Amino acid sequence: xxxxxxxxxxxxxxxxxxxxxxxxxxxxxxxxxxxxxxxxxxxxxxxxxxxxxxxxxxxxxxxxxxxxxxxxxxxxxxxxxxxxxxxxxxxxxxxxxxxxxxxxxxxxxxxxxxxxxxxxxxxxxxxxxxxxxxxxxxxxxxxxxxxxxxxxxxxxxxxxxxxxxxxxxxxxxxxxxxxxxxxxxxxxxxxxxxxxxxxxxxxxxxxxxxxxxxxxxxxxxxxxxxxxxxxxxxxxxxxxxxxxxxxxxxxxxxxxxxxxxxxxxxxxxxxxxxxxxxxxxxxxxxxxxxxxxxxxxxxxxxxxxxxxxxxxxxxxxxxxxxxxxxxxxxxxxxxxxxxxxxxxxxxxxxxxxxxxxxxxxxxxxxxxxxxxxxxxxxxxxxxxxxxxxxxxxxxxxxxxxxxxxxxxxxxxxxxxxxxxxxxxxxxxxxxxxxxxxxxxxxxxxxxxxxxxxxxxxxxxxxxxxxxxxxxxx
Amino acid sequence: xxxxxxxxxxxxxxxxxxxxxxxxxxxxxxxxxxxxxxxxxxxxxxxxxxxxxxxxxxxxxxxxxxxxxxxxxxxxxxxxxxxxxxxxxxxxxxxxxxxxxxxxxxxxxxxxxxxxxxxxxxxxxxxxxxxxxxxxxxxxxxxxxxxxxxxxxxxxxxxxxxxxxxxxxxxxxxxxxxxxxxxxxxxxxxxxxxxxxxxxxxxxxxxxxxxxxxxxxxxxxxxxxxxxxxxxxxxxxxxxxxxxxxxxxxxxxxxxxxxxxxxxxxxxxxxxxxxxxxxxxxxxxxxxxxxxxxxxxxxxxxxxxxxxxxxxxxxxxxxxxxxxxxxxxxxxxxxxxxxxxxxxxxxxxxxxxxxxxxxxxxxxxxxxxxxxxxxxxxxxxxxxxxxxxxxxxxxxxxxxxxxxxxxxxxxxxxxxx
Numbered sequence: 001x002x003x004x005x006x007x008x009x010x011x012x013x014x015x016x017x018x019x020x021x022x023x024x025x026x027x028x029x030x031x032x033x034x035x036x037x038x039x040x041x042x043x044x045x046x047x048x049x050x051x052x053x054x055x056x057x058x059x060x061x062x063x064x065x066x067x068x069x070x071x072x073x074x075x076x077x078x079x080x081x082x083x084x085x086x087x088x089x090x091x092x093x094x095x096x097x098x099x100x101x102x103x104x105x106x107x108x109x110x111x112x113x114x115x116x117x118x119x120x121x122x123x124x125x126x127x128x129x130x131x132x133x134x135x136x137x138x139x140x141x142x143x144x145x146x147x148x149x150x151x152x153x154x155x156x157x158x159x160x161x162x163x164x165x166x167x168x169x170x171x172x173x174x175x176x177x178x179x180x181x182x183x184x185x186x187x188x189x190x191x192x193x194x195x196x197x198x199x200x201x202x203x204x205x206x207x208x209x210x211x212x213x214x215x216x217x218x219x220x221x222x223x224x225x226x227x228x229x230x231x232x233x234x235x236x237x238x239x240x241x242x243x244x245x246x247x248x249x250x251x252x253x254x255x256x257x258x259x260x261x262x263x264x265x266x267x268x269x270x271x272x273x274x275x276x277x278x279x280x281x282x283x284x285x286x287x288x289x290x291x292x293x294x295x296x297x298x299x300x301x302x303x304x305x306x307x308x309x310x311x312x313x314x315x316x317x318x319x320x321x322x323x324x325x326x327x328x329x330x331x332x333x334x335x336x337x338x339x340x341x342x343x344x345x346x347x348x349x350x351x352x353x354x355x356x357x358x359x360x361x362x363x364x365x366x367x368x369x370x371x372x373x374x375x376x377x378x379x380x381x382x383x384x385x386x387x388x389x390x391x392x393x394x395x396x397x398x399x400x401x402x403x404x405x406x407x408x409x410x411x412x413x414x415x416x417x418x419x420x421x422x423x424x425x426x427x428x429x430x431x432x433x434x435x436x437x438x439x440x441x442x443x444x445x446x447x448x449x450x451x452x453x454x455x456x457x458x459x460x461x462x463x464x465x466x467x468x469x470x471x472x473x
Numbered sequence: 474x475x476x477x478x479x480x481x482x483x484x485x486x487x488x489x490x491x492x493x494x495x496x497x498x499x500x501x502x503x504x505x506x507x508x509x510x511x512x513x514x515x516x517x518x519x520x521x522x523x524x525x526x527x528x529x530x531x532x533x534x535x536x537x538x539x540x541x542x543x544x545x546x547x548x549x550x551x552x553x554x555x556x557x558x559x560x561x562x563x564x565x566x567x568x569x570x571x572x573x574x575x576x577x578x579x580x581x582x583x584x585x586x587x588x589x590x591x592x593x594x595x596x597x598x599x600x601x602x603x604x605x606x607x608x609x610x611x612x613x614x615x616x617x618x619x620x621x622x623x624x625x626x627x628x629x630x631x632x633x634x635x636x637x638x639x640x641x642x643x644x645x646x647x648x649x650x651x652x653x654x655x656x657x658x659x660x661x662x663x664x665x666x667x668x669x670x671x672x673x674x675x676x677x678x679x680x681x682x683x684x685x686x687x688x689x690x691x692x693x694x695x696x697x698x699x700x701x702x703x704x705x706x707x708x709x710x711x712x713x714x715x716x717x718x719x720x721x722x723x724x725x726x727x728x729x730x731x732x733x734x735x736x737x738x739x740x741x742x743x744x745x746x747x748x749x750x751x752x753x754x755x756x757x758x759x760x761x762x763x764x765x766x767x768x769x770x771x772x773x774x775x776x777x778x779x780x781x782x783x784x785x786x787x788x789x790x791x792x793x794x795x796x797x798x799x800x801x802x803x804x805x806x807x808x809x810x811x812x813x814x815x816x817x818x819x820x821x822x823x824x825x826x827x828x829x830x831x832x833x834x835x836x837x838x839x840x841x842x843x844x845x846x847x848x849x850x851x852x853x854x855x856x857x858x859x860x861x862x863x864x865x866x867x868x869x870x871x872x873x874x875x876x877x878x879x880x881x882x883x884x885x886x887x888x889x890x
Contacts, residue, residue, distance in 0.1 A: 086663065086784045088640050090714075091721040093728060096809035101733040108816040109699045109735045115820040116754055116827070117695040124693035 121159065126245040131161040131225030133332055135214035137207045138176060138232045139169035139196040142387035145179065145397055147232040152183045154236045160245070163188065163225070165217055167210040169196040178396055188217060198311050198389055204321055207231070208355060211325055215348050219335045227330040233384055234326050240379035243372050244329045249342060250362060251369040254284030255327040256381040257299045259317050282378055283320065284327050285370035293370050298322050311389070318384040321357065326380060328358040329371065342367070515793040516834045517848055520855035521565045524862055527574035528561050529609050535581045535601070543587050550678040550767050551584040551593060553660070553850070554627040556841045558582075560851045576656075576858050577615055577624040581605040584630045595636040599649055599882070600890040602626070602636075606651050620877050621655035622868035625858060628652075629678065631763040633659035635668040638762065643668055650881035654868070656861065658854055660765050662787025669787060674857040676850060677789040680770040682842045688747035699735040700815065701753035701777065702726070703746055704768075705761070706738075722782050723759050725808040733812060750775040754823070755801070755815055759783065770839045773799075778826050780815065782808060790838060790853050792860075799829045 134155060138148060155162055164187045168176050171191035180187050192210050197203055211229055218227060226244050230236060240253065258281065281299065288294035301308070301319050309316040334345045344363045351360070359365045372379050394400070536558065540546055547555060558580040561567055568574050583598035610616035616624065628634045634652050635643035644667050648657070653670075661668055662675040669675075706727035708718040715724040730736040738757070743749065750756055756772040760783035769788065772779040779800040781788070788796045796802075803814055829835065837848040845851045870876075880887065 086666075086720075088644065090716045091805075093715055093721040093724040094806065094809050095725065095728045099729040099809070101735070102812065105812050105816045106735060109812075112816065112818075112820055112823060113697060113699060113754060116823065117697070119824055119827075120693060120695055124691075 126160075126242060129160045129245055131163060131223075132158060132241060132244070133163045133165065133218055133223050133225045133227045134230045135165045135167070135211055135218075135227060136230050136232050137167045137169070137192075137210035137214070140173050140175045141196075142391045142393045143385065144176070144232065145393075148176070148179050150235060151230050151232050152180065152185075154238070155185060155230070156183055157238060158241045160241065161225070162186065163223060165190070165214045167192055167214050169194060169206060169210060175396060188221075190214075190217065198313075200309055200312065200318060200384075203312065208325070212348060212351065212355075215330075215335050218332050219337060219348065222336060223332055225332050227332050227335070229325045229328065231324075231326050231382070233382075235381045235383065237379050239377070240372075243377075243379060246371060247329045247331060248369060249331045249334060250345070250367060251329040251371045252285045252375070253327050253329065253370075253372045253380065254282050254297070254375045254378045255324050256378040257281040257283055257320050257324075258381055258383040259299070259304070259319055283324055283382075284372075284378075285368065285375040287370055287374035287376075291370075291374045293366060293368060296323065297375070312386045313388040320382055320384075323357040323359065324382055325358050326382060328368075330361075515856065516790075516838050516853065518852075518856050518859075519847065520852055520859050523859040524566055524575045524855065525568040525573055526561055526564075526566050526576045526578055526855075526858075527568055527571040527615075528558075528578050528580065529613065531580060531605060531608060535605055539582045539585045543585060545587055545591055546582065546585040548681060549587075549591060549593075550680070551629045551660075552679040553629045553676060553841055554580075554582055554584060556679070556843065557627050557658075557851060557854070559843075560845045564845070564851075564855075566855060571613065571615055574615075575623065575862055575864070577609075579605055579609055579624060579626055581626075583628065583636070592638075593630060595630055595638060597890060598630070598636045599646075599886040600888055602634075602649055603651060603886060604890040617870075619654070619864075619868045619870060620875070621652065623864055625656040625658055625674075626652060628657055628659045629676070630659075631661065632668040633657060633661040633673070640762070646883065649886075650878055653877060656858070658857075660789070661763060662789075662791070663764050663783075664785040664787060666785075672861065674854060675787050675789045675791060676854060677770045677839045678765060678767045679841055680767045680774070680839075682840045685747060685771070685774050690748050690751050694752060696752055696754050698737045698749065698753035700730075700737065700755045700757060700780070700811075701749060702736070702738040702757035702759075703741060703743065703749075705740055708762075718762065719760050720784075720805055722805045722808055723761070725805075726757065726759060726782070726811065729809050730812065735812065747771070747775065750777050753777045755780050757782065758800075760786070760805075769800075773830060773839050774836050776827060776830050778823065778830065780811075782811075789850075790857065793853060793856065794835070794838065795829075799826055799835070801826075 136148075136151060138144060155164060162185050164180065164183070164185050166176065166180055166187060166189045168189065169192050171193065172189055173191075177189055180189065190213065192206075192213055194206060194209075196206060215227070217223075226247055228240075228244060243253065244251065282297050283299050284297050285293050286295045286297050299320055299322075304317050304319055307316055309318045333339055334341050335348060337347075344367050346361055346363060348361070355361070359368070362368070536555075540555065546552060558578075561578055561580075571577070581601060583601050584593045584595075586594045586597055588594060606616065606621070626634070628636075630636065631638045632640065632643035634648045634657050635646050636649065637643040637646055647667050648670055657670060657673045658676055659669075659673055660676055660678045662673070663669055704723070705718070706723045707713075707715050712718040715721060718724070726736075726738065730738065737749070737753070750771060754777065756768065756775075756777035756779055758766060758768040758772060758779045758781050760766070764783040764786040769779050769781070771777075780803060781796075781800050782803045782805060784805050788794070788800075801815065801818065803811060807814060834848050837846065838850060838853050841850050
C-alpha cells in the first residue's frame with residue numbers, strides 16, 4: 001500500500017480507510033491480505049492464523065516483510081536486499097492441517113523416555129544391585145487375594161532380580177499357587193503343616209515360625225542376595241527396594257504402623273488429646289545426632305490396653321508386635337551354614353522355639369544398621385485387616401457356571417414365597433448377596449444349594465475346599 | 474540449483490567423516506581437536522600466559538556511577554559486561570603496562586540504563602560508547618595506533634553494537650561506525666546479519682549461578698517430561714496479531730502442540746521452573762524478539778537437551794563448543810513437525826547428547842561465577858581473544874593513516890554524553 005501512495009493519494013486514502021474499517025470488522029489487517037493477493041505468487045499454502053473464526057477458514061500464507069524505510073524487500077521470501085535467508089517482518093503462523101497428537105509418535109516418545117530413565121538408573125542408581133529375596137507368610141482366607149495382589153504388584157515393579165518365597169500355612173494350595181503364578185516372578189512356594197489359628201497372638205507366633213522356615217530355604221538353596229520380609233498385608237514403597245541395597249549385614253527401616261480401629265472409640269480419642277507428646281505410629285531404629293543407632297522406636301500400645309482385638313475377626317484395634325519383622329533386612333550370607341559371617345549372628349537351626357522379635361537373631365542388637373536416612377524415612381506401612389472368620393468367597397474368585405436344575409429360591413423378592421432363613425446360614429447368605437443381585441434366578445438356587453452344603457457331583461474338585469478351610473477353625 | 478546444493482552438502486558430509494571440521498570458523502589460527510564423547514578440549518585451555526589485557530581507567534561515570542544509580546544491572550541477563558570488568562581487574566592476564574598488552578579493554582556499561590520494569594533502554598548507549606572512545610583516543614595513543622583493531626568491547630544488548638531492541642531499527646543503524654575495527658564480545662549472533670561482524674565472540678547471556686545451584690535436584694530423579702517450555706507465545710503488548718514476535722515460531726509451537734501430552738508448554742511462571750527443567754528430556758529454546766535467550770544456558774546447566782528454533786543463529790563460543798552434537802536444531806519452517814522430528818531421534822543419539830551435556834566443563838563454560846573459576850565463560854572469552862593472536866601486521870597504521878569516519882551515523886549519536 002505504502003509503495004503505491006505516490007500516485008492518486010486521495011483514491012488510496014479512501015481505499016486505506018475502507019480497509020481499516022473492514023479490518024476492524026474482521027480483526028486482522030485486511031490491507032496486508034489484499035496486498036498479498038495482488039502481488040505474491042506463493043506456491044505453498046499453510047493456514048493463516050487469526051483470532052477470529054472467520055479468518056480461520058482462509059488458507060493463505062502471508063510473508064510480507066515490513067517496509068518502513070524502503071530498503072528491504074519484495075514479498076518473496078528468498079530474495080532480500082540484506083542477503084540473509086531470514087526475513088525481518090511479519091510471518092505467517094504455520095499450523096499443520098491436523099494439529100493434534102499422533103499416537104504413534106506419543107508411543108515413540110514414551111519409549112525414548114523409558115530408555116532415558118533406564119540409563120539414569122544405571123548411572124545414578126544403585127551400582128551392582130543384589131538380588132532381593134522376599135519371604136512372605138500367607139494363608140488362604142477372604143482377604144488373601146487383596147493383600148497378596150498388592151504385594152505382588154509391588155514386587156513386579158521392582159527393577160532388580162527377585163526371588164519370592166511364599167510360605168503357606170495349612171499346606172500348599174491351588175488358591176495361592178494360582179495367585180502368585182500371575183506375577184511372572186521366580187517363586188518358591190512351600191507349605192507349612194499347621195493351620196493358622198484364629199487369634200492374633202497365635203497368628204503372630206505361627207508367622208514367625210513360617211518366616212524361619214523361609215530362612216531355612218534360603219540356607220538350603222544357598223540363595224545369594226538381600227532377604228526382606230514382606231507380610232502380605234503390608235504396603236511397600238518403591239524406595240524401600242532401592243534403600244535396602246545399601247545394607248551390609250543386618251539392617252532395619254522404619255515401618256509406619258496403621259493400627260486400624262474399627263469403632264471410633266470416644267474415650268480413646270479423648271485420651272489421645274490429653275497426652276503431651278503425640279504418638280508417632282512408627283516402628284524402627286532411632287538415631288542420635290551423629291547418625292549412629294541409639295535405640296528403637298516401638299509402637300505405644302498402652303492407650304489401646306484392653307481394647308485390642310484378640311481374634312482375627314474382632315472389631316477392635318489390631319496391634320503390631322513390639323518390633324515387626326517386616327522392618328528388618330538381612331544379608332543372605334548371614335543365613336548360610338558356612339562362609340564368612342560375623343560372629344554375632346545366631347545360627348537359625350539352633351532357634352526352633354519362639355523368638356519374640358527379629359533382634360533375637362543377633363547376639364548384639366547394636367550391630368543393626370539403620371537404613372532410610374537413619375530411620376527418618378518411613379518406607380513401608382503395616383496394616384492388619386481381615387474379614388470375619390467364617391466369611392466365604394468363591395474359590396480363586398471365579399464364579400462357577402450355573403447348574404441345569406432350577407430350584408425355587410427361598411430368598412427372592414417375590415412376595416408369595418416368604419423367606420425362610422435358618423439362623424446358622426445367615427452369614428453365608430449375606431456374603432453371597434452381591435453375587436445374587438447380579439445374577440439370574442438359577443444362580444440363587446445354586447448358592448442356596450451351596451449353603452445347604454450339598455456337594456454335588458457336578459462340582460469340580462476345586463469347588464468347596466476353600467470354604468472348608470475357613471469354616472474349620 | 475537444488476542438485477548442486479545437495480552435492481555440496483554431500484561433499485561436506487564426506488569431509489566431515491575424514492576430518493572433523495568445526496561448524497563456524499572465526500578466523501582462528503590454530504586447529505583444535507576434539508575427543509568424541511567430551512565437548513571440545515578447547516574449553517579447558519588456560520588463557521593465562523597466552524595474552525595480556527590492558528584495562529583503561531575511565532572516569533567512574535562510565536561504570537561505577539551508572540551501577541550505583543541502578544544496582545539491578547547486576548542481576549539481569551546483560552550483567553556480563555559488569556562481571557567481565559570486575560574479573561579483568563583482578564585477573565592474572567591483566568597488565569598495567571600497555572606497551573606489552575595484546576588486547577585493550579574499555580569498561581563502559583552501556584546496558585545499564587533501565588526502565589522501571591528493568592528493561593534496558595539503548596538510546597543513550599551509542600553516545601556513551603562514542604564518548605568513551607573519544608576519551609581513550611585522546612588520552613592514550615593506542616586507539617589511534619590501530620583505530621581499535623586490538624581493542625575489545627562488551628556489548629551484550631539485544632542486537633549487540635547496533636544498540637536497539639527492535640530488529641529493523643537495529644539493522645537500519647548497523648554497528649556503531651567507531652567500532653568497525655574493534656572486536657565485539659556480544660550475546661547476539663545470527664549469520665549474515667548486519668549486527669554480527671566477522672571476528673566477534675558470542676557469549677552466553679548472564680544467568681545467576683548461585684540461584685541455579687540452589688535449585689538442583691538429585692540426579693537420579695527420572696526425567697519424565699518429554700518437551701518443556703515456559704514463556705510467551707504471543708507478545709500481546711507489542712504484537713497482538715502474532716506473526717511478528719519470534720517470526721511466528723513461538724505461536725506456531727503453541728497452536729500445533731497446545732493439546733499434546735508430550736509438550737509441557739505454557740506461559741506460567743512456576744516457582745519450580747528450574748526443577749522442572751531437570752525433569753525434562755528436551756527444553757525448547759525458540760527465538761523471541763532476538764534469537765538468543767538465557768534458556769540455552771539454563772538447559773545446559775540442567776542437562777536438558779536444548780531444541781534451538783532460530784534460523785541462522787550463532788550460539789555462544791561456537792568455535793569451541795560443538796553445538797550441533799549437543800542440541801537439536803529445528804528450522805522455523807519445520808516447527809509444525811516438531812514432534813515427529815524429536816521422536817525420530819534415535820535413543821543412542823539422545824543419550825550421547827545427555828552425556829555431552831553432563832560434561833562439567835560444558836556447564837562451566839556457560840556460567841559467569843563470582844569469583845571466577847577455571848573454564849568458565851570469562852576464560853572462554855579470553856581463550857577466544859587469545860586464538861585471534863597474533864595481530865596481523867596490517868592492523869597497525871603508520872602515523873597519520875585513518876580509516877574510521879568519526880562523523881558517520883545518525884545525527885543524534887554525535888551529541889556528547
